[in-house]
Amino acid sequence: MTSITVAETPLLRAVLARADDALVHAHRLSEWVGHAPMLEEDLALGNVALDLLGQARSLYTHAAAIEGLERSEDDLAYLRDAPQFRNLLLLEQPNGDFANTIVRLFLHAAFMLPWWKAAMSSTDATLAAIAAKAEKEAAYHVRHAGEWLIRLGDGTEESHRRSTEALDRLWRFTGEMFAIDAEEEPLIEAGVIPHPAIIRPAWDATVAHVLAEATLARPRDGWMQLGGRRGTHTEALGHLLAVMQHLQRAYPGASW
Amino acid sequence: MSAVVPLDAEKLRRRALDIAGEVPDPEIPVLSIADLGVLRDARVTADGAVEVDITPTYSGCPAMDMIALQVEAALAAADLPKPKVRTVLSPAWTTDWMSEAGREKLRRYGIAPPTPRAGRRALFGLDEDVPCPRCGSGETQKLSEFGSTACKALWRCTACREPFDYFKCL
Numbered sequence: 001m002t003s004i005t006v007a008e009t010p011l012l013r014a015v016l017a018r019a020d021d022a023l024v025h026a027h028r029l030s031e032w033v034g035h036a037p038m039l040e041e042d043l044a045l046g047n048v049a050l051d052l053l054g055q056a057r058s059l060y061t062h063a064a065a066i067e068g069l070e071r072s073e074d075d076l077a078y079l080r081d082a083p084q085f086r087n088l089l090l091l092e093q094p095n096g097d098f099a100n101t102i103v104r105l106f107l108h109a110a111f112m113l114p115w116w117k118a119a120m121s122s123t124d125a126t127l128a129a130i131a132a133k134a135e136k137e138a139a140y141h142v143r144h145a146g147e148w149l150i151r152l153g154d155g156t157e158e159s160h161r162r163s164t165e166a167l168d169r170l171w172r173f174t175g176e177m178f179a180i181d182a183e184e185e186p187l188i189e190a191g192v193i194p195h196p197a198i199i200r201p202a203w204d205a206t207v208a209h210v211l212a213e214a215t216l217a218r219p220r221d222g223w224m225q226l227g228g229r230r231g232t233h234t235e236a237l238g239h240l241l242a243v244m245q246h247l248q249r250a251y252p253g254a255s256w
Numbered sequence: 257m258s259a260v261v262p263l264d265a266e267k268l269r270r271r272a273l274d275i276a277g278e279v280p281d282p283e284i285p286v287l288s289i290a291d292l293g294v295l296r297d298a299r300v301t302a303d304g305a306v307e308v309d310i311t312p313t314y315s316g317c318p319a320m321d322m323i324a325l326q327v328e329a330a331l332a333a334a335d336l337p338k339p340k341v342r343t344v345l346s347p348a349w350t351t352d353w354m355s356e357a358g359r360e361k362l363r364r365y366g367i368a369p370p371t372p373r374a375g376r377r378a379l380f381g382l383d384e385d386v387p388c389p390r391c392g393s394g395e396t397q398k399l400s401e402f403g404s405t406a407c408k409a410l411w412r413c414t415a416c417r418e419p420f421d422y423f424k425c426l
Contacts, residue, residue: 040399040400040402040410041400043400043402043403043404043410044400044401044402046402047402047403047405047406048402050314050316050318050406051314051315051316051406052316053316054312054314054315054316054317055315055316057315057316058315058345125346126345128346129344129345129346129348130315130345132345132346132347132348133312133314133315133345133348133349134315136348136426137314137315140401140402140424143401144401144402
């Protein structure tokens with residue numbers, strides 16, 4: 001099946017970016033199903049993935065409506081190639097060990113909770129409606145990942161070491177959450193999406209609180225790797241898409 | 257002979273709500289979608305079609321397609337004209353919409369109902385008090401925030417030693 005290319009307007013790109021974030025993260029978390037350290041965690045990661053997948057579906061449907069070409073949510077998810085994906089680099093990183101997965105979930109959920117809260121008053125009514133649902137779900141995600149991170153950081157020598165390594169490995173991708181794309185500025189001014197600077201204090205506070213409880217040190221802000229929002233991805237995304245998109249590419253239009 | 261009785265639009269709307277409201281939730285069949293607050297509204301459109309609004313509990317609730325299908329089938333079986341189901345996201349569903357009768361049915365089914373108007377508890381630390389749906393004891397513990405479906409958490413009772421599902425507050 002040939003790939004599709006979306007002619008992005010700033011609004012379409014902004015919605016696709018959040019849809020891709022949710023889809024890519026949902027896919028990563030779903031890779032744990034059947035492999036988590038215990039049954040409860042298998043269910044939990046699957047449930048968080050399901051929430052994110054639901055958010056992705058609503059956002060892709062909104063994106064397709066903005067595009068106005070009668071494409072479906074599935075077309076946008078399955079038929080775009082990696083350079084067309086706008087997700088944060090953080091979310092495509094391989095799962096690694098359990099600590100790495102929990103740190104990735106925590107760092108992003110702690111950002112999304114205040115982001116969705118702010119987006120509830122978006123001037124885009126559909127985005128505001130999606131935000132009102134997602135905000136409640138994000139609260140569970142932050143709490144779940146935060147409680148795990150406290151348990152791991154303040155746990156054994158081994159779990160503390162692995163959590164520290166995960167934080168150091170992933171910290172370089174956190175700057176992208178707060179970076180502003182010049183194209184997004186008019187959208188921020190029009191009140192469509194929140195300015196990332198207003199999200200920062202809440203994120204800093206949640207991170208500080210949990211890391212302190214977890215006896216983990218906050219890594220220093222050094223070089224921050226950007227590129228995901230522009231389609232310049234790490235090698236990891238191509239592998240993820242190869243698995244996720246295979247069926248629709250090999251058997252176009254296949255359905256249950 | 258399928259001549260539709262010329263009910264006025266309001267009667268038709270109420271009938272659609274009554275019929276759709278009887279549809280059971282596929283994952284918790286003891287509750288109807290009216291009990292759950294998933295059924296939001298109905299209307300008769302300009303072209304005479306009956307349109308019913310439903311809203312998902314969680315964004316990724318996999319039961320939504322099934323519910324939409326069952327509502328359409330129930331309306332069609334009752335000979336309502338051109339039944340259609342619309343999924344609406346706003347206002348966002350909350351457990352406060354669950355009816356009193358629904359909460360009681362849930363408890364008798366073995367699932368602890370959500371605490372009404374519990375609001376948002378603190379991000380970390382504080383736990384809710386959830387009485388055991390089987391023996392009523394308050395001596396209960398949370399096992400996991402995420403249970404068998406997106407809307408439930410896993411708890412256990414330390415008095416009667418039974419595990420149980422808790423319908424999460426949202």
